[in-house]
Amino acid sequence: MAVNSPIPVAADLKPVAGIRLGYAEAGIRKPNRKDVLVMELAPTATVSGVFTTNRFCAAPVQVCKAHLEGLHMASSPIRALVVNTGNANAGTGDAGLAAANATCAALAELLGCEASQILPFSTGVILEQLPVDRLVAGLPAAIANLTADNWFNAATAIMTTDTQPKAASATVEINGKTVTMTGISKGAGMIKPNMATMLGYLAIDAKVAQNVLDHMVKQAADKSFNCITIDGDTSTNDSFMLIATGAGEVEVNDVETPEYVALAEAVTALSQKLAHMIIRDGEGATKFMTIAVEEGRDVEECRKIAYSIAHSPLVKTAFFASDPNLGRILAAIGYAGVNDLDVGKLNLYLDDVWVAKNGGRNPEYREEDGQRIMKQSEITIRVKLARGDAAATVWTCDLSHDYVSINADYRS
Amino acid sequence: MAVNSPIPVAADLKPVAGIRLGYAEAGIRKPNRKDVLVMELAPTATVSGVFTTNRFCAAPVQVCKAHLEGLHMASSPIRALVVNTGNANAGTGDAGLAAANATCAALAELLGCEASQILPFSTGVILEQLPVDRLVAGLPAAIANLTADNWFNAATAIMTTDTQPKAASATVEINGKTVTMTGISKGAGMIKPNMATMLGYLAIDAKVAQNVLDHMVKQAADKSFNCITIDGDTSTNDSFMLIATGAGEVEVNDVETPEYVALAEAVTALSQKLAHMIIRDGEGATKFMTIAVEEGRDVEECRKIAYSIAHSPLVKTAFFASDPNLGRILAAIGYAGVNDLDVGKLNLYLDDVWVAKNGGRNPEYREEDGQRIMKQSEITIRVKLARGDAAATVWTCDLSHDYVSINADYRS
Numbered sequence: 001m002a003v004n005s006p007i008p009v010a011a012d013l014k015p016v017a018g019i020r021l022g023y024a025e026a027g028i029r030k031p032n033r034k035d036v037l038v039m040e041l042a043p044t045a046t047v048s049g050v051f052t053t054n055r056f057c058a059a060p061v062q063v064c065k066a067h068l069e070g071l072h073m074a075s076s077p078i079r080a081l082v083v084n085t086g087n088a089n090a091g092t093g094d095a096g097l098a099a100a101n102a103t104c105a106a107l108a109e110l111l112g113c114e115a116s117q118i119l120p121f122s123t124g125v126i127l128e129q130l131p132v133d134r135l136v137a138g139l140p141a142a143i144a145n146l147t148a149d150n151w152f153n154a155a156t157a158i159m160t161t162d163t164q165p166k167a168a169s170a171t172v173e174i175n176g177k178t179v180t181m182t183g184i185s186k187g188a189g190m191i192k193p194n195m196a197t198m199l200g201y202l203a204i205d206a207k208v209a210q211n212v213l214d215h216m217v218k219q220a221a222d223k224s225f226n227c228i229t230i231d232g233d234t235s236t237n238d239s240f241m242l243i244a245t246g247a248g249e250v251e252v253n254d255v256e257t258p259e260y261v262a263l264a265e266a267v268t269a270l271s272q273k274l275a276h277m278i279i280r281d282g283e284g285a286t287k288f289m290t291i292a293v294e295e296g297r298d299v300e301e302c303r304k305i306a307y308s309i310a311h312s313p314l315v316k317t318a319f320f321a322s323d324p325n326l327g328r329i330l331a332a333i334g335y336a337g338v339n340d341l342d343v344g345k346l347n348l349y350l351d352d353v354w355v356a357k358n359g360g361r362n363p364e365y366r367e368e369d370g371q372r373i374m375k376q377s378e379i380t381i382r383v384k385l386a387r388g389d390a391a392a393t394v395w396t397c398d399l400s401h402d403y404v405s406i407n408a409d410y411r412s
Numbered sequence: 413m414a415v416n417s418p419i420p421v422a423a424d425l426k427p428v429a430g431i432r433l434g435y436a437e438a439g440i441r442k443p444n445r446k447d448v449l450v451m452e453l454a455p456t457a458t459v460s461g462v463f464t465t466n467r468f469c470a471a472p473v474q475v476c477k478a479h480l481e482g483l484h485m486a487s488s489p490i491r492a493l494v495v496n497t498g499n500a501n502a503g504t505g506d507a508g509l510a511a512a513n514a515t516c517a518a519l520a521e522l523l524g525c526e527a528s529q530i531l532p533f534s535t536g537v538i539l540e541q542l543p544v545d546r547l548v549a550g551l552p553a554a555i556a557n558l559t560a561d562n563w564f565n566a567a568t569a570i571m572t573t574d575t576q577p578k579a580a581s582a583t584v585e586i587n588g589k590t591v592t593m594t595g596i597s598k599g600a601g602m603i604k605p606n607m608a609t610m611l612g613y614l615a616i617d618a619k620v621a622q623n624v625l626d627h628m629v630k631q632a633a634d635k636s637f638n639c640i641t642i643d644g645d646t647s648t649n650d651s652f653m654l655i656a657t658g659a660g661e662v663e664v665n666d667v668e669t670p671e672y673v674a675l676a677e678a679v680t681a682l683s684q685k686l687a688h689m690i691i692r693d694g695e696g697a698t699k700f701m702t703i704a705v706e707e708g709r710d711v712e713e714c715r716k717i718a719y720s721i722a723h724s725p726l727v728k729t730a731f732f733a734s735d736p737n738l739g740r741i742l743a744a745i746g747y748a749g750v751n752d753l754d755v756g757k758l759n760l761y762l763d764d765v766w767v768a769k770n771g772g773r774n775p776e777y778r779e780e781d782g783q784r785i786m787k788q789s790e791i792t793i794r795v796k797l798a799r800g801d802a803a804a805t806v807w808t809c810d811l812s813h814d815y816v817s818i819n820a821d822y823r824s
Contacts, residue, residue: 055753056746056771091742093756093772126739127773190726190743231725233740234747313643313725313811314602314819321820327538328645330503331602334468335646341467344505359468360505361539399725401816407726408733 003288003377003397005280007164010152014169014180016203018042018245022146023157026138028131029086029124034157036135037083038142039201040111044246047071047078047119048213050221052238058090059100059130060120061237067104067116071210079113081241082142083121083199084135085160085186090236091127099132106136110143123160123186123199123237155184158199161406162188166277172266174259177249179206181267185274189283189407191230200225200240200274205248206263215255216264217242224271228395230282231403232311242267279395284402287319290380294391301338302392305383308336309394316399319379324370326355333383345386351379415700415789415809417692419576422564426581426592428615430454430657434558435569438550440543441498441536446569448547449495450554451613452523456658459483459490459531460625462633464650470502471512471542472532473649479516479528483622491525493653494554495533495611496547497572497598502648503539511544518548522555535572535598535611535649567596570611573818574600578689584678586671589661591618593679597686601695601819603642612637612652612686617660618675627667628676629654636683640807642694643815644723654679691807696814699731702792706803713750714804717795720748721806728811731791736782738767745795757798763791 104118155165183202296302312332348356436448516530567577595614708714724744760768
């Protein structure tokens with residue numbers, strides 16, 4: 001069960017004018033489950049994305065990058081995105097690239113556009129060839145049920161080890177006009193995005209210039225998907241795509257405008273919500289942890305320390321056990337690689353409880369106070385470095401028996 | 413149960429002339445267990461050590477460093493080492509430093525030397541004050557049973573979550589004379605030494621000049637304790653001490669001699685054995701894994717990739733399950749931070765089985781061959797980068813349910 005994350009209600013997910021979604025059960029890995037998603041875009045749409053920095057980046061990621069790069073040079077817009085689960089098409093060499101390209105070609109023919117106007121995505125097992133024939137065979141069924149109100153099914157179609165679909169909507173008023181936005185995400189393991197998450201798609205009905213959208217997607221990812229980790233394993237397939245359909249009334253053509261600021265803020269907030277859903281549904285997660293590192297010299301060192309805490313198996317198992325064995329947090333801070341850190345000035349808080357004062361145990365800290373916070377399902381670890389005014393926040397979950405069970409049995 | 417690591421037999425552990433060992437049950441954390449160890453050295457002994465790079469280094473580590481530094485300036489040799497378990501005396505501020513110094517003063521008075529001639533060590537829970545009164549009260553009992561053949565009891569006295577004591581002996585012939593050496597180590601969690609392991613002590617009866625010993629201990633640590641990881645958590649208390657008692661016939665005063673080379677080789681081999689014992693007894697370990705990264709541009713990038721694989725929870729759980737989900741290894745290689753790595757040239761082997769060829773699945777690889785190797789208790793993962801002739805090896809273990817259980821219940 002995901003930590004304090006109710007299953008989204010289909011009726012609450014707002015259609016976004018200019019994008020239609022359809023799914024199929026193509027039997028990629030297992031029969032009788034939604035495993036293919038097609039998102040069809042209006043010709044007015046702009047699309048921008050950020051991708052994994054993993055050197056073993058999957059074949060579809062390579063194809064996406066090439067098609068988006070082409071976009072900046074040519075005039076043919078992206079017309080559709082296609083996602084399959086059950087197979088990551090990563091570690092698959094030239095055959096994998098051919099499979100991703102064949103998928104684009106097949107969908108392009110069905111939609112009457114060029115293969116370069118399609119963006120392909122895959123998620124699932126690595127180092128196995130994509131069953132491209134089954135994927136292509138499933139495309140007509142997905143096209144047959146393309147509708148604007150299919151977001152809930154779309155969120156379901158991209159799930160792998162997720163226990164529940166992840167989707168949310170929002171609106172923002174800009175100059176008296178409403179922008180509607182809906183996003184979906186997936187991922188529960190191999191989560192430490194280094195550009196974006198496993199898979200995330202967010203559509204807005206504003207009209208946004210390509211270079212402005214490129215800026216906005218990076219800004220949103222840096223404050224959301226790039227601040228989460230479950231197990232420190234950066235995936236081969238991480239992709240976060242921002243789609244501006246251009247079907248609504250609002251238009252943003254410049255980063256230096258109040259319209260941009262308002263829209264980017266709303267997109268970032270919704271991205272954060274989608275990113276948090278991934279952590280709340282982290283494999284085996286029982287706790288949602290916010291790690292806030294403050295008073296650092298720069299953001300980089302704050303992030304280093306936050307990730308060091310978030311990745312420590314000892315910290316994560318202590319939180320699973322609700323055991324305030326908080327010296328493990330100090331150890332993780334100490335080996336984070338901030339080599340001139342003066343630990344004698346450091347303060348550590350668990351929610352409102354002051355645990356470590358000037359590098360040692362706070363004389364007024366009582367074990368029962370730590371215990372009380374540790375039993376909560378949502379906990380903030382706050383570290384104050386006393387050496388500057390930079391800060392960074394990372395979100396993560398605990399490490400439980402179920403994480404081991406899920407990943408020991410993933411392929412069975 | 414440790415992986416293929418029989419419990420050492422007391423009678424097989426060779427006394428080393430010039431060092432006597434005694435233990436006590438001081439009730440530091442729990443009653444009725446050996447938790448204090450004293451090692452008394454001959455006045456001819458030289459001592460050198462490497463310590464954790466954790467910024468939260470424990471109070472006893474700070475005192476050790478100060479006393480060893482004093483050694484290089486003054487003439488008073490180190491006369492004894494004292495180790496307690498049950499409390500790490502880390503994250504304890506000024507009170508912790510005072511406790512470590514009080515321990516040295518008390519032992520010095522009992523042995524008739526200066527406090528600066530004592531090296532203190534602690535291991536156990538972080539962020540709790542050391543019960544120094546109980547520790548000091550236990551010292552006379554430890555001194556009362558000081559003998560040269562107490563290595564097995566010494567190894568037992570420094571255990572925490574270890575399931576079995578770790579100790580080994582060796583001899584090496586140098587110019588027709590025998591050097592005898594015996595070492596002990598401890599540690600099973602919070603293991604990713606960055607200078608040395610949790611605790612390791614190796615005594616040799618040769619006479620070795622201080623600057624030569626300083627060189628030898630670094631060389632041995634870099635090829636042993638600095639190449640192991642269980643959970644990536646670098647401890648606050650890591651210490652590896654090399655003691656040359658000077659009581660034997662062999663003398664080494666220069667690094668540039670065949671005698672040095674022979675002795676350093678033997679010390680390194682025994683250090684490796686002690687380091688492997690830690691991995692074999694890793695918390696919850698069911699597999700002993702050797703990760704060999706070859707054909708790299710430099711050792712640094714080989715180590716980065718080896719540690720990335722060794723720390724991946726997804727790789728570790730797959731090995732626990734004997735599931736050849738080997739794409740996870742490729743993903744870990746891909747995010748190791750070697751940014752210009754050409755994955756299209758990379759080859760991956762599991763023992764003798766060629767899994768990935770030129771970055772993709774080897775067409776001749778059969779799942780049942782991977783399965784066969786995965787079921788073994790000892791496995792070598794070999795990665796060939798095809799970009800140079802540097803290499804590095806890291807030893808690690810898998811991640812099991814028992815790791816979570818042990819660390820969720822550590823303090824109970």
